[in-house]
Amino acid sequence: MTPEPRRDEAEFLAGYDPRDYDPVAVTVDVVALTIRDGALHVLLVRRGHAPYAGMWALPGGFVQAGGPLQGDDAEDLPDAAVRELAEETGLSAEGGALGRVHLEQLGTYGSPGRDPRMRIISVAHLAFAPELPDPEAGGDAADAAWVPVDALGLTESGEQRPGTTRRLAFDHARILADGLERARGKLEYTPLATAFCGAEFTIPELRAVYEAVWGEELHAGNFHRKVLSVPGFVEGTGTTADRGGRRGGPRPRLYRAGDARLLHPALLRPSREEEIR
């Protein structure tokens, strides 16, 4: 439900003061992932101000609520996520570097005390990006960079191992851990691995995406067979890459993303036995 006036609607809208309610702020945060040099990277900004000044955090910021009248500056949640990504990293939206980015909602984090200043509800988003240029700090960020996920020492329980140098602010380690787990799962049953690649890519490149996100090597032959056998996953371009693999081998064929939205049958990752219980 929603706040419930004991009057009729017209009267209510006129005499209504939203400030009668407890103040809550709503922010969006973005877990933006990409592959660089075969390793999974996340976009982080370094905080310039308290709290957590000097620590690293996910890019994000306030949702423009637009006031009680929800005027022109009121923005939808995904729009807020794209705007924050652009503002704090210098990456341009719409047709620019952020054009091919896949964005989806990850989850909402609202424990009391997660921000020391006031009650803040954060709607986290997950973005899959092909290789992008280095970001430039902007907005409230003192710095911004693609950081290898492995360097953050994340545990499954959403914490950072002691001794990790780059500490994450707020509950962002938890959010990032959830984002990574979501990404690993999404690769199984959706073709979103192609969102990490350019417009055209080779099967070995696609395999490198899976290996980077899942953190394990895959059987090249079986992966190749599987990708080609799932309807709508990729479609051939009829061309081949300019050159062979880094250390030899024939020129791989080039593919585009197909029109499937779900992989059927799914591409199951091996060795999940540990996670089951």
Place this chain on the structure above:
Amino acid sequence: MTPEPRRDEAEFLAGYDPRDYDPVAVTVDVVALTIRDGALHVLLVRRGHAPYAGMWALPGGFVQAGGPLQGDDAEDLPDAAVRELAEETGLSAEGGALGRVHLEQLGTYGSPGRDPRMRIISVAHLAFAPELPDPEAGGDAADAAWVPVDALGLTESGEQRPGTTRRLAFDHARILADGLERARGKLEYTPLATAFCGAEFTIPELRAVYEAVWGEELHAGNFHRKVLSVPGFVEGTGTTADRGGRRGGPRPRLYRAGDARLLHPALLRPSREEEIR
């Protein structure tokens, strides 16, 4: 990121007025599902006041923010969901009727204009419940009932077919449609179908849950084989039900939920071909 003062933290916390920000309200809504008479039902309340007075809505309400100091009455999002479920339906939490309910976050809905009064961000939750007593209206609800999902005429695009009598308020048709799709997916790779059953259940009862949620009949023999072959899904009790099926047949054996958190291999639903593209 989060609101960023241009001062140090102590000074900031002292001189801070949260009402400087655009007002946003945060609510929780709950898609509570159960199986009754072999059909999937959702818990709805009838609105007693404007807006959308007389229409049906998901149970929900404000998150208690606790003010700037986030005092004792500040509550976490899942707690708010349980509280609203209890308040508006008369179902008692903790050990009571809500004891065996599975609750998870579904998603957050925050489009400008989704509530005509002010900017409202709603964190939707999804609950799976075994058969529960009829709810009693409470709080702001004029009525509360378990409603067969089929009677709501939902389309895949999150709208209600014209002619449907029970109209849903706000964007609750969209939220419910998303919740149903999530539930259908969860049954594939988690053992949560058991959350719709009592503490002990038979394989045919479990199959009825799948059939109700997926809306299609399953091959009884293959389902039986599959459930017993997935490690940790169910464990036998060594006992059988008091009597056979409704119209005859031997007494089925009783099982309990096992300790698996994921089904591996998954129990894939047939005929998803249409959804793929």
Place this chain on the structure above:
DNA sequence: GTATGTTCTTCTCAAGTTGAGATGAACTCA
């Protein structure tokens, strides 16, 4: 140039899983 080692792509084969149907025993209801 040539040799060496790497990589892409396809193939083979055994093991496992799924879908569809059949069967017999146990049970309810008329």
Place this chain on the structure above:
DNA sequence: TGAGTTCATCTCAACTTGAGAAGAACATAC
């Protein structure tokens, strides 16, 4: 008592997966 239903298991063909092998195409070092 008889008819029809349901539980539980089995069978068999079709499909999918995991592991390894092999040939051709290529990069690199000598």
